[in-house]
Amino acid sequence: xxxxxxTKKGYMIPYTLVLPAVIFYLLFWVLPLFKSFYYxxxxxxxIGTANLIGFKNYIKILTDPYFWKSVLHSLEVVAAAPxxxxxxxxxxxxxxxITRGKSTIKALYFVTTLVxxxxxxxxxxxxxxxxxxxxNYFLESIGLDRIQWFNNDxxxxxxxxxxxxWKGIGWNAVLFLSGLQSIDMQLYESAxxxxxxxxxxxxxxxxxxxxxxxxxxxVMAVISALQTFxxxxxxxxxxxxxxxxxxxxxxxxxxxxxxxxxxxxxxxxIFAIIxxxxxxxxxxxxxxx
Amino acid sequence: xxxxxxxxxxxxxxxxxxVAGCGSTAATTASGAAATDTSASSKESASQANNxxxxxxxxxxxxxxxxxxxxxxxxxxxxxxxxxxxxxxxxIPFDEIKNKQLVELQSGDVPDVAYCNWVKxxxxxxxxxxxxxxxxxxxxxxxxxxxxQGRMQYDNKFYAxxxxxxSIMLYYNKDIFAQAGVTAAPTTWEEWTAxxxxxxxxxxxxxxxxxxxxxxxxQIDAVWNDSAFLFAAGAKEFSDDLTKVTLDSPEAITGxxxxxxxxxxxxxxxxxxxxxxxxxxxxxxAAMWSSGDWDWPTLSKSxxxxxxDMVMLPKGPKGYGAPLGGVDLVVFKGSKNVELANxxxxxxxxxxxxxxxxxxxSSVPTLKSSYDLPIAKENKxxxxxxxxxxxxxxxxxxxxxxxxxxxxTEWKTTLSRILVKGEDVETVLKEENxxxxxxxxxx
Numbered sequence: 001x002x003x004x005x006x007t008k009k010g011y012m013i014p015y016t017l018v019l020p021a022v023i024f025y026l027l028f029w030v031l032p033l034f035k036s037f038y039y040x041x042x043x044x045x046x047i048g049t050a051n052l053i054g055f056k057n058y059i060k061i062l063t064d065p066y067f068w069k070s071v072l073h074s075l076e077v078v079a080a081a082p083x084x085x086x087x088x089x090x091x092x093x094x095x096x097x098i099t100r101g102k103s104t105i106k107a108l109y110f111v112t113t114l115v116x117x118x119x120x121x122x123x124x125x126x127x128x129x130x131x132x133x134x135x136n137y138f139l140e141s142i143g144l145d146r147i148q149w150f151n152n153d154x155x156x157x158x159x160x161x162x163x164x165x166w167k168g169i170g171w172n173a174v175l176f177l178s179g180l181q182s183i184d185m186q187l188y189e190s191a192x193x194x195x196x197x198x199x200x201x202x203x204x205x206x207x208x209x210x211x212x213x214x215x216x217x218x219v220m221a222v223i224s225a226l227q228t229f230x231x232x233x234x235x236x237x238x239x240x241x242x243x244x245x246x247x248x249x250x251x252x253x254x255x256x257x258x259x260x261x262x263x264x265x266x267x268x269x270i271f272a273i274i275x276x277x278x279x280x281x282x283x284x285x286x287x288x289x
Numbered sequence: 290x291x292x293x294x295x296x297x298x299x300x301x302x303x304x305x306x307x308v309a310g311c312g313s314t315a316a317t318t319a320s321g322a323a324a325t326d327t328s329a330s331s332k333e334s335a336s337q338a339n340n341x342x343x344x345x346x347x348x349x350x351x352x353x354x355x356x357x358x359x360x361x362x363x364x365x366x367x368x369x370x371x372x373x374x375x376x377x378x379x380x381i382p383f384d385e386i387k388n389k390q391l392v393e394l395q396s397g398d399v400p401d402v403a404y405c406n407w408v409k410x411x412x413x414x415x416x417x418x419x420x421x422x423x424x425x426x427x428x429x430x431x432x433x434x435x436x437x438q439g440r441m442q443y444d445n446k447f448y449a450x451x452x453x454x455x456s457i458m459l460y461y462n463k464d465i466f467a468q469a470g471v472t473a474a475p476t477t478w479e480e481w482t483a484x485x486x487x488x489x490x491x492x493x494x495x496x497x498x499x500x501x502x503x504x505x506x507x508q509i510d511a512v513w514n515d516s517a518f519l520f521a522a523g524a525k526e527f528s529d530d531l532t533k534v535t536l537d538s539p540e541a542i543t544g545x546x547x548x549x550x551x552x553x554x555x556x557x558x559x560x561x562x563x564x565x566x567x568x569x570x571x572x573x574x575a576a577m578w579s580s581g582d583w584d585w586p587t588l589s590k591s592x593x594x595x596x597x598d599m600v601m602l603p604k605g606p607k608g609y610g611a612p613l614g615g616v617d618l619v620v621f622k623g624s625k626n627v628e629l630a631n632x633x634x635x636x637x638x639x640x641x642x643x644x645x646x647x648x649x650x651s652s653v654p655t656l657k658s659s660y661d662l663p664i665a666k667e668n669k670x671x672x673x674x675x676x677x678x679x680x681x682x683x684x685x686x687x688x689x690x691x692x693x694x695x696x697x698t699e700w701k702t703t704l705s706r707i708l709v710k711g712e713d714v715e716t717v718l719k720e721e722n723x724x725x726x727x728x729x730x731x732x
Contacts, residue, residue, distance in 0.1 A: 047395035129565050130558060131499075131574065151559055151709045239510065239561055241705035242698075258695040259391070 040266035045259045057266035066242055067267065070250040071274065076157055077164055077246065078225040078278070084165035085172055085221055089214075092176030093202065106177065112170035121234035124163045128235075153243030156236045160244055163231045168224065172217050179213030180206065215286045219279055226275055247271050342375045343626050343633060346390075346403035348383040348616070355650040359642060367636055374629065387692070399621040401630045405449065407692035408617050409531065409685065412443035418620040421447045423631040429638060432657040436613040439683030440690050449690075450634045452655050453646065454615035455581045456677040457507075457514055457602060460588060464596040465501060465576040468493055474600040478521070478547060481603040485556035488576050495573050503556040505566040505575035510704040512697055513688040514579070516612045518544040520684050521605025527685050534696065534729060536703070537722035544605065545714045549707050559709045581614065582653050585670045599673050601680070613681040615655075617690060647671060653678070699725050 040057055044050035061067045095105050112120075127134050128149040136146040149155045183206065191201050207214070229248040232238055238245035238253075251271065255264035350356060357380070364376040379400065381389055386404055393399045394416055411417050424430060424447040430438070433451070441449045461474055466484075469491040475481040485503035493501040507514055519526065522544030525535050535541070552559045557575075560566055570578035571591035578588075579602060588597055602611045618637075620630040636642070643654035647664050653674045659665060660675035685691050687700050703721040706712045 047391045125562070129562070130560055131565060131569060132572075148559075150561055237561070239701070239705050240709040241702045243705075253694075253698065256388070257698070260695075 036265040036268055039262055040269050042262045044262045044265075046255075046261045047259070050262070053262070057263045058270070060263060061267050061270060066245065067247075067250055069242065070245045070247045071271075073157065073244055074226050074228065074246045074248070077161055077228045078222050080161040080165055081168075081218070081221045081225045084168045085214075085218055087165065088169050088172030088217075089176050089210075091169060091173040092180055093206065095173065095177055096180040106174070109173050110170040112167055113174075114170070115167075117167065117230040118234060120163060120167050121231045124159065124166075124231075125235050128159050150236060151240055153240065156240065156244045160228070160231050160235060163235065164225060164228055167231075168221060172221060175217045175220075176210070176213060179210050183209050211286070215283070218286065219282050222278060222282060223275060226271075226278070247274075340373055340375075341626060341629060342377050343402065343629055344377050344379070344400040345633070346379045346381060346386070346400040348386055348404040349380050350383055356652070359645050359650060362645065363637060363642060366641075367633060371629070371632075376633070394621075397623070399623060401624040401626045402618060402620055402633060404616055405619040406617050406689040408440065408449040408619060408690040409443045410690070410692050411619070412446075412448040413531070416622055417448045418622050418624060418627050418630075419446050419448060420450075420620060420627075420631060423447075423628075423635075424450070427635060429635070429656055433655070434657075434679050434681060435683045436681030437615075437655070437678065439685070440613065440615070440617055449617040449619045450638060452616045452618055452638055453652050454613055454655055454678045454681075455583070455653050455674055456611045456613055456681060457517065457579050457581050458599050458611070458673050458677055459602050460570065460578045460580065460584075460597055460599045462570070462573065462576050462593055462596045463598050464593075465493065465573070469576065471576075474598065475603045476600065477604050478606065482550070482554075484577075485551065485554070489554070489556060499572075499574055501573070502558060502569060502575045504551060504577045504579075505569040506551075506557055507566055507578075507580055508563050509552075509559050509561050509708045510701040511563075512700050512704070513612050513614065513686055515548065515704055516684065516686055517579075517602055517610050518548040518605070519610065520544075520612070520682070521602075521607060521610030522547065523605075523607030525684070526687050527691065531685065531691060532729070534722055534725040536700070536725065537718045540607065542715050542718055544610075545707055545718065547605070549711070549714055552708050553711060559711075561705070561709070582651075582670050582674050586651060599669060601673060601677050609680045609682070610684075611677050611681055612684065612686060613678060693729070695728050696725050699728065 039050060041052055041054060042050035043053045043056075091109060095102060095109065098105065115123075128136075130136060130146065130148050130150060133149075135149075140146055147155055149159050187205050187209075188201060191205055196204070227248050228246050229252065232244055232246050232249050233252075236244045238249050247267070248271075251264045251267045254260045254267060345360075347356075347360060360378055364378070367376055368374055381404075383404075387407055390399070390403060390405070390411075405411060405417070408417070424441065433441075437451050437454055440451045440454075441447050459474065465488065466472075466474075469484075469488040471484045471487050473480075475484045488501070488503040495501060509515075516526065519536075519541050522540045524538050524540035524544050527533065528535055551557050558566070558569070566575075567578070567580075567584070567587065569575040571588065571593060573593050573596075578584075580588075588594065591597075601609070604610070618634055620627055620634075624630060638655050640656070640659065643656060643659040644662070644664070646652040646654050647659070647662075647668070653671055654660065654665065657679065660672065660679070665671045665675060687693070687697055699721060703717055706717045706721070707714055
């Protein structure tokens, strides 16, 4: 087959069109992935040579209590993902059911996505400030004690979880909304004529038909929750006493603060496996249902 | 047909864009290489005394916006006095300097002179030029306190010039003191506790009903600031040879117990957020606040500005222990302009530029004689810091000039456990000290 004939048949065009994307993907995704895997077996410190040290980094991480604590903290954020998804789901159903001003309401909810993570984190930090924060002011005004949000692991974690939930509402609601809009309206009309309640409609019509969207959104929400970093970094800095440090923060600190790039790469590999297992479980669980 | 040509054109343009992208990278690399060549040639020509380029890496510091003016004045003066010499500055955000220098060291393209607040770390790795032959003969050396000289040394050799040394002091609100019946600013830990207790007992409230605390501390887990409590109790963070962390000593336990008592007795909030704590003082919700000269621009514009006075941080059982900060400047190993670099740095730390700092940059000077100038004496912030700097002893800090980030994080954790969580001081220090020594041994 001559090159002329290939061009004639138009084979070259699609391949050439995807070529830049493939090169980009190989250079910035696949290559770093393999390099990270390689560096996870070395003592690389960003500068200097990388010497192979076997499984030393993996042993160090797996025996480091701070790593396991950070995994636990990441899982705590993940555990809150269903709350955020549920809120987003009902927000989407609410928006979908209104007839006037839908676009405005949709845009308003999407603001949570448009506001950068950093800005969100700073706002929440001010809201929860121990002495002059609005939340404590409100608690005091209804006769409750102030909470030292930043001084207690559990409260600090709750603060981060709330930030993540708030941040995710807009994006997840829009995803749900796109799913809702693809449902045939005739099904709803028939259900109304049959006298079905709103709750029954959601349970029997909306939710089953939304399964692919729910699956996709929940997987993305869990992955996003596992990757929580900026909120923690800005609001608590991982404190008190590393009580809110997440895995991504653990990896970041090892790589860029301490320059233990080999350790950070090994932690990334372990973390990638954890994400893979959790996502796989999610797929299986939701597909089964 | 037209569609096919359009598609081909699109493909072609994408390929061109891709190649151009790579090309621009190549061009950048080439220009980078050219820059390296220029730097290499400048190093070579250094010995020829003509057309020498002295590369100086400085930090962007937010609170002293007039510093660039100082450096430009210095450049003009120095180039005039040294024909054939060109000063080339590179300004880098302060918290990115160390990482940038590590990359520069990796590539072998290091500046001649640079900000470097991790003198002991870099000197122990052999990255710095030994400046002892120049500094030991420097006529201003005797004007530097033991603490200042300590920042400049590693293994009894001079590797840096220290500059604009600052420290923390005790700002206090005279009105709150008067309301609580505190007649004088505390000068010792005993007096400090007594003043705090008096303010607490007075149970004062602001006009809008908010609780007034005795004291606010910038950041409960700020390793540099918190070292004041260790040093004032006679503790050391490291053994003299920097091979061991010594934070489980009886002195360290005493110092941290005292600090913890401030929180446990309800004199202060155990908050880790700087701005929250600062606002307590600037809103009149805290009677005392500990910080340095860098805070004065904010404090002097606050609602309580007319009530603020300042003294040195109270002394502990073993004397004075305020940490000594500032900027250290080094000459990187491999510089071909070591002599010129020393001349440049000695010019920077001379009276003309010391005056410039005080007059234009709201900054503190370095030399003892500068603190004797009328402008320094008339400025309460500068004179108090000056007094502090003069008395600061030779300590090695976890943060700098011995900067080990992983130890820093662990020390922050230690401080949080003691001050925020209120755990037993002795137990925490023993546990964490062992961890830090493991880290140091396995670096």
